Amino acid sequence: MTDTISVGAYLATRLAQLGSPHLFGLPGDFNLSLLDEMLTVDGVEWVGTANELNAAYAADGYARVRRGIGAVVTTFGVGELSAINGVAGSFAEDVPVVQITGMPSTAAQRDGALVHHSLVDGNFEHFVRAYEQVTAASIVLKTHTAPADIDRILLTALTESKPVYIGVPSDVAVARVSAANLREPLAAFTSDSRQLLRFAEALRAAVYSVPRVGVLVGPRVHRASLEPIIRSLADAPGVYIATQSGSKAILDESHPASVGTYLGAHTRVDAARRTIDDAPLLILAGTIMSDLLTGFFTHRFDPDRAVELGLTWARIGETTFFGVHLGDSLRIVNEVLQDARLDPAPPISLTWPAPSSPAQAPVATPGTVAAAPATLAADATLTDASATAEVAIAAEPLVHESFWRGVQSFIAPNTIVVAEAGTAFFGAIDLTLPDNCDLLGQPIWSSIGFTLPATLGACIAEPSKRTVLLIGDGSAQLTVQELASILHRGLTPVIFVLNNGGYTIERAIQSPSAVYQDVTPWNFTALPAAFGAADRAVTRSVRTESELTDALALATRTTDKLVLIEVILPPLDSPRLLRLLGEGLSAANAPVGAAAAAVNATDDALSSIVYSEN
Structure with missing residues (x-):
């Protein structure tokens, strides 16, 4: 040098x-x-x-x-x-x-x-x-x-x-x-050794008499690249781990200690919610207590009674330990809980909705009704009526329920899923991701258009993983120019454009038929050609289950080109979670008295429900 x-x-x-x-x-x-x-x-x-x-x-x-x-x-x-x-x-x-x-x-x-x-x-x-x-x-x-x-x-x-x-x-x-x-390369500042020792002693005292521990993991754990510690912590008996939506894939959802994504009253499985809300000792690891990450503040646990781990501090009760970095505090939590004599028996029965698979439908050409496959005609156990019914279902227009079933079956291990704020993100939260996947979204800032350029960054940052982008038509129109950069750099993500004719998340909140909810119609499948890269992409526009099945098969076998799938969906249809959170957003925008009443009513109604997948 x-x-x-x-x-x-x-x-x-x-x-x-x-x-x-x-x-x-x-x-x-x-x-x-x-x-x-x-x-x-x-x-x-x-x-x-x-x-x-x-x-x-x-x-x-x-x-x-x-x-x-x-x-x-x-x-x-x-x-x-x-x-x-x-x-x-x-x-x-x-x-x-x-x-x-x-x-x-x-x-x-x-x-x-x-x-x-x-x-x-x-x-x-x-x-x-x-x-x-x-x-x-x-x-x-x-x-x-x-x-x-x-x-x-x-x-x-x-x-x-x-x-x-x-x-x-x-x-x-x-x-x-x-x-x-x-x-000498730069290295991040280290924790204060005396404060670490004090924190460890206080944590051992807090854990001493509890039968089990709930851990709610937030997006700051992901930012600090601390997933390996969470995986080790999940192996400790009597420890149950939930994630906030901004950190969904930090722990593989197949792990026995995983209780899925926590969203307060909107948590998909009520038993999972109670594992966190009713934990004898709750540890908040890198969490952010914002509206969209707490189900619009419908969490029932008291953060002041939890052990809280921040990026550069930790807190137990009324004592804050400054100069304790998240990596070190999590390491101590792991050591203490691995040695603790917690009850290994599950506190409650956790029965998870099984991931759905799309119906195995015959392939239909756009605008036509698919013919019954030969295997159906040859199968003596199926009546003509049942075969006809199956074909009719395959030819029905797509709705979010059938679309997300297809996506669930399509996402493979080792995938980076990028989901745009709004319809796409709230649909993606309810997916059960395979092992070693990552979910990238922006649930706090929620700036529409973020994910298309972010996909460019993600593909460059980790070329060994396939990136799958889910983005709405309105969001895509803000930043679609970066599709040209993705194409001309030879990157090969799969992009689903959810074309529902406007801003469905805003329609779910207020004034669904207002003129400002509409966007101008685009020919999304023509964009690669318009950007001078028609030979670097394959495109499809799908309206039915059978067309979606065909397009997903195409995306699975096409790994050397970008795949763009335009998904035509009804303007007022939305995923389960968006429907529920739309009520919360609507209440938040209402006058003060009405908002409080609406939020309380929504929480009371939802708290008694054990959600199925849909």
């Missing part, structure tokens, strides 16, 4: 050392010198996107799947403001994205030059201040302190799992600085 290095190359080297060598973004005149320097570093790769918002979404998806940092590079003003919504989502959902902005030169900023992309008032701090609201730390680099400032900012992103902002003036980007710090 040379004695000196440019600031741009220093920053790129640090990102590469952290396992994040891909840069998402767009060029602009204020970041060209920065990009030229960053791309001199071996292994660093540019991923150009259609716009800066998509770049921020892609970096977010990349960071989630990579379990590390994602980097987005924009130009000053117009570029960074375009990306700020994506970075705000990363802040809300604890994703460490680094927003890197190429800025006008130090001299131009000092002199208050009236340059383009500015507000022409000579003030260059407007946008830095905006980013201060949605990042854990921000800095505009100066040459003489650049190495230390870069290291400090990146360590903040690592430790707090939050986005950060780095502004790089064009002259600073090319300035030479010492490369000495690069000899």
Whole structure:
């Protein structure tokens, strides 16, 4: 390594050392010198996107799947403001994205030059201040302190799992600085040893007299890449683990200790809900107690009485242990519970709905009724009437119940499932995912359009797994330009576009027939050709069960091309969970008294139900 290095190359080297060598973004005149320097570093790769918002979404998806940092590079003003919504989502959902902005030169900023992309008032701090609201730390680099400032900012992103902002003036980007710090890679801060010891002692006391323990796992466990500890913890007798919807696949759902996804009153199996709500001791591991993650606050446990594990602290009762990082607190929980003498007998009977499979229907050409297969005619045990009925069912228009049955059978182990906020996400939550799958969504920020660019990031971050995207027609129209990037990079996800003629999640909340709920109709299957990549994709539009069965078979055997399946669904139909949560959202938007009454009534009604799969 040379004695000196440019600031741009220093920053790129640090990102590469952290396992994040891909840069998402767009060029602009204020970041060209920065990009030229960053791309001199071996292994660093540019991923150009259609716009800066998509770049921020892609970096977010990349960071989630990579379990590390994602980097987005924009130009000053117009570029960074375009990306700020994506970075705000990363802040809300604890994703460490680094927003890197190429800025006008130090001299131009000092002199208050009236340059383009500015507000022409000579003030260059407007946008830095905006980013201060949605990042854990921000800095505009100066040459003489650049190495230390870069290291400090990146360590903040690592430790707090939050986005950060780095502004790089064009002259600073090319300035030479010492490369000495690069000899040692960055490492996240460690826990305070004394606080860890105190936490362990308090936990042993709390566990001493309880027969069993419930653990509710939140998305911050996923962000910290702590799934192996959860899997070990699940093997301890008397421990039962549920996940919040933002962390659904942290533990394989086939594991005996898994009680599925917890959503308060909307939990699919009531016995699973009671395992958490009535746990003698409840541990909240990396949880977020927001509306969509608690079934609109219908959880019955008291968080103040639980053991709570945050990213950089832990709490037992009224005692908070600061400087205790989530990885270390979970490790101690695992050690204590493995040694505890808990009751291995299940506290209640957990009977799970079996995953459904789509009907084995004959293949029909769009617009026609399928003929009965030869096997039906040859089977003497089937009457002509039953064969005719089966064909009729296969030819019926798709609804969410039949669509999600098909998806359930299609998802294979080792799949990254990406589900858009709204109809797609709430349908995906009710799936029983095979082992070693991952569910990527945005249940807190819920910015529609996030998942299509995030799929680009996910495919690049983990090319060994197949990515399956489920997205609504309205959401896709926001960010569909990134489909071109996916195609031209030769990536091969399976994309389901749920075409229900508008914003069904909003229809479920209020004014279902309002004009603002509609979107313009698109020919989704023509998009690969419109983007100049018809030979890199196969497309289908499906309206019936038999057409869906055919399309799923096509997607299963097509692994060398992108597969886009447009799924035509009724505008007012929705998955089970969306129907229930739509009631909660509707109540939340009602006047204060009416909202409280509606929420209480919904909770009382639902609490007595043991849900079947549908």
